[in-house]
Amino acid sequence: MKNVKCLRCIKCGREYEAAPDATTCECGGILDVVYDYDYIRSVSSPESISASDNYTMWRYRPFLPVEEDTKQPPLRVGWSPLYEEPRMAEKLGIRKLYLKDDGLNPTASLKDRASSMGVAKAIEAGYDTISCSSTGNAASSLAGNAAAAGLKTYIFVPERAPIGKVAQLKIFGATVISVKGNYEETFELSKQAIDEYGWYNRNAAINCYLMEGKKTVALEIAEQLGWQAPDYVALSTGDGCTIAGVWKGFKDLYSAGFIDRLPKLISVQSVNTCPINIAARTGEPWQPMEENTIADSISVGVPRNPDKAINAIVESGGIPVEVTDDEILEAMRVTGRECGVFGEPAGVTGMAGLTKLCAEGKIPADASVAVIVSGNGLKDTANGIKAAGEPIRLEPDMDKFRKVFEELQAK
Numbered sequence: 206m207k208n209v210k211c212l213r214c215i216k217c218g219r220e221y222e223a224a225p226d227a228t229t230c231e232c233g234g235i236l237d238v239v240y241d242y243d244y245i246r247s248v249s250s251p252e253s254i255s256a257s258d259n260y261t262m263w264r265y266r267p268f269l270p271v272e273e274d275t276k277q278p279p280l281r282v283g284w285s286p287l288y289e290e291p292r293m294a295e296k297l298g299i300r301k302l303y304l305k306d307d308g309l310n311p312t313a314s315l316k317d318r319a320s321s322m323g324v325a326k327a328i329e330a331g332y333d334t335i336s337c338s339s340t341g342n343a344a345s346s347l348a349g350n351a352a353a354a355g356l357k358t359y360i361f362v363p364e365r366a367p368i369g370k371v372a373q374l375k376i377f378g379a380t381v382i383s384v385k386g387n388y389e390e391t392f393e394l395s396k397q398a399i400d401e402y403g404w405y406n407r408n409a410a411i412n413c414y415l416m417e418g419k420k421t422v423a424l425e426i427a428e429q430l431g432w433q434a435p436d437y438v439a440l441s442t443g444d445g446c447t448i449a450g451v452w453k454g455f456k457d458l459y460s461a462g463f464i465d466r467l468p469k470l471i472s473v474q475s476v477n478t479c480p481i482n483i484a485a486r487t488g489e490p491w492q493p494m495e496e497n498t499i500a501d502s503i504s505v506g507v508p509r510n511p512d513k514a515i516n517a518i519v520e521s522g523g524i525p526v527e528v529t530d531d532e533i534l535e536a537m538r539v540t541g542r543e544c545g546v547f548g549e550p551a552g553v554t555g556m557a558g559l560t561k562l563c564a565e566g567k568i569p570a571d572a573s574v575a576v577i578v579s580g581n582g583l584k585d586t587a588n589g590i591k592a593a594g595e596p597i598r599l600e601p602d603m604d605k606f607r608k609v610f611e612e613l614q615a616k
Contacts, residue, residue: 236413262421279353301573308581315579316346322418327405332536337407337422338395341370348377361395410445410509416450423454439471440577441554443503445514452517470523473558482525486516502551548581
């Protein structure tokens with residue numbers, strides 16, 4: 206790969222060749238992909254990328270760690286819409302608000318970006334089976350992207366994973382192991398099985414290439430804003446891989462000279478499960494927490510990529526903020542009714558955090574903010590109904606409807 210110099214451990218600095226099946230450093234640290242920005246500038250530019258007719262995440266191949274002859278995986282991942290929301294911006298008291306609706310990816314979550322990259326690297330390395338652990342979205346995205354590419358999958362999920370996500374897994378032909386335990390126990394079992402049976406490891410905290418797929422959401426935001434970064438980017442944080450990927454994406458563009466400034470990151474976690482935010486705020490080492498939030502995709506008490514995530518928040522001059530489950534449910538309602546975007550609980554947690562910060566006066570009135578909606582609400586319809594309420598149930602009788610209608614009008 207001419208655009209990649211090496212893989213470098215973020216803990217000890219040791220460098221490795223960028224092998225497609227590389228995992229972690231010998232010291233246990235997570236690796237980072239180091240790019241040759243001079244080379245990237247020599248083969249691409251903002252103008253050349255914008256002229257591309259490949260409207261997927263793979264339009265950014267100069268910034269991606271794949272061989273020149275690696276085929277693009279089959280599913281159309283990326284280039285999700287970035288909606289400007291002037292009415293919502295006015296209500297929040299900020300200049301500009303944008304919603305990046307990544308729930309419109311093939312399996313309805315941002316995790317498709319990581320899985321598309323994982324499938325590409327697994328094929329490069331010659332594997333026919335790929336595996337991961339997940340609270341739901343990473344699992345369903347892997348199953349769908351792998352199925353389209355003809356790879357077998359073994360997926361490990363905690364038993365609390367929403368049934369909609371489990372249904373996706375089964376439909377895509379994955380072998381699903383529902384673990385009677387929490388995410389930490391699920392992750393450990395998957396790691397042991399992957400090591401024993403020699404499958405390709407899609408776990409984002411083990412496989413440094415997965416974050417490179419996730420970063421494409423940041424590349425898209427910048428391009429969709431005319432190669433500019435917003436003042437802030439708000440998103441939910443769980444394992445830490447997504448927020449680290451977003452920061453890597455903006456830093457790559459900045460280092461290559463494609464954008465002239467970097468955004469501040471707003472990291473939003475649940476008040477009940479927020480080890481990364483606490484560490485970023487206090488400067489102390491992160492501590493395990495219980496997993497206790499309706500936002501299952503970020504219900505991670507033992508994050509597997511905390512170092513990169515904490516660094517992203519701190520280095521960006523960002524803001525860690527925690528929200529309650531009730532605030533998440535309210536964000537589901539508001540995002541749907543004001544913006545027409547249906548996000549799952551973790552998908553709208555970024556909006557919940559931004560709303561809270563705006564109410565506290567912590568976001569400047571002249572700020573522009575992009576909120577990443579990372580997953581579609583149809584993945585968790587139970588909480589969708591909890592947020593929006595039950596429908597009006599009525600017999601097929603016009604007189605009864607008139608009565609109900611009159612009551613609604615009187616409210």
